Amino acid sequence: MTIRKLCAASGCDDLAVPGAALCEEHEAERIARNRARRAKVKTAEEIRRRSKLYASPAWKTARAAFLEVHPLCADCAGLGLVTPASEVDHIARHEGDRARFWDRSNWQALCKSCHSRKTAREVLGRT
Secondary structure, X not given: OOOOOEOOOOOOOXXXXXXXXXXXXXXXXXXXXXXXXXXXXXXXXXXXXXXXHHHOHHHHHHHHHHHHHOOEOHHHHHOOOOOEOOEEEEXXXXXXXXXXXXXXXXXXXXXXXXXXXXXXHHHHOOO
């Protein structure tokens, strides 16, 4: 027998979808909001312009050299964990500014998980 919970949406008295926290209606709304956010991020002209910086051979070379010198994830290290870094993060967003993009004092080495989490907070407003 499966125990069903009430929908976690404020004021909703419907039952949640099995294995989820929301009823069908609120779960569909949540999915639609997430899709809209992702679509906005992926189609924004500003994002496409910035992504060209990351495609340059100069960035790929600088990134590889930085990771060679900084092989561990800075966020994980702060938690006492030893995790290989795989990505170079801009600590403060560069917003397409080339000088800020190339400022190595604004770089940190992160693992994929930490970098994805940080980017989601910054770009999508998630925690």
